[in-house]
Amino acid sequence: MIHPTAIIDPSAVLAPDVKVGPYAVIGANVEIDSGTEINAHVVIKGHTRIGRNNRIFQFASVGEDCQDLKYAGETTWLEIGDNNVIREGCTIHRGTTQDTSITKIGSNNLLMAYVHVAHDCIVGSNIIMANNATLAGHVRVGDGVILGGFTTVHQFCVIGDYSMSAAHTAIFKDVPAFVMVSGNPAKAHGMNFEGMRRRGYSPELIRELRQCYKLIYRQGLRTSEALGRLESMEKQPEIELLIDSLRASTRGITR
Known part of the structure; x- marks a missing residue:
């Protein structure tokens, strides 16, 4: 189940059926639950907890130190739920002590290629983030949200449940539940009927x-x-x- 070229820190805790592909690197203080598959060249750093039946594709970087200049190496966390698909090249950073020290991603989500989830984001369940969608720090994303390709979300914005953005949308203010937005800057264009x-x-x-x-x-x-x-x-x-x-x-x- 674990390719001989993978590098896994002795302190990492992997369920017996976790699959780890060639040249993957799993660092200290990482926990991965049953049924999860880590593909080639994925890098996972701790403290990170990953749930059941996730698929993480090649070259994803999961649980890396954040890019906030105030971050000084404090112990922070990333938690990922169950049944998520994290496609190639995605980057997901741990939290900061300036917030609650944790980044969270729920369950049953699809993060398409090159999605970025920054520090301290709280992402719900059953969402889709299309290719290159980007969340800045401290963003909250509700359940059932769809973010179109190349959507960018400003720090501290809240994206309400079941809302939707078109491709190339730049969101600078909160999006209410169910509302569809598009444009740069984003404007409301009805609801996701x-x-x-x-x-x-x-x-x-x-x-x-x-x-x-x-x-x-x-x-x-x-x-x-x-x-x-x-x-x-x-x-x-x-x-x-x-x-x-x-x-x-x-x-x-x-x-």
Whole structure:
């Protein structure tokens, strides 16, 4: 299961069925759970914990020291969940003590080739980051998000659940749940209604979310004013999710 040319630190803990390809390097304080496959030339540094049934493709760099100039070698962490596909050339950095000391990636995600996840990012589950999408430090990405190729996200932005960006989008403000954005700088262009239909949302719920979007973006209201009206509505969980993403925004929302 482990190629003879792989270099594995004696302190690394690998489940018995973990596969490690040629010339891979696994450093100290790395833990890899059952069913995970590490392809050729991958470099994994600790402290890093990787869950079950992940596939990490060639030349990925996982758990490297971050690029924050304030980082001075403190012990920091990277945690990756289960069933992720991390394609060739991806770079994922550990956290910093200026935040919570940890970078986290959930489960069932696809990170396409050359994706970058910087220090202290918290990435949810069931997301897709297309080729060369890049997260700067301290970014939060919700569940079910799709980031198009070459999307860039500024530090400290929050990308709400089930939102979506087009290719070559530059995001500088928070993106509310379900909202689609594109452009440089990013602007809102409706909601991910096709994604809603694929997830089985009823026509009535989609209609209600469409009305919420119009309230936020089409009536000339400040975000606080739109929030006040939304909070007075009878709310389904999905609308509550949208409200929560507006309420939590500290950078202002993408408009």
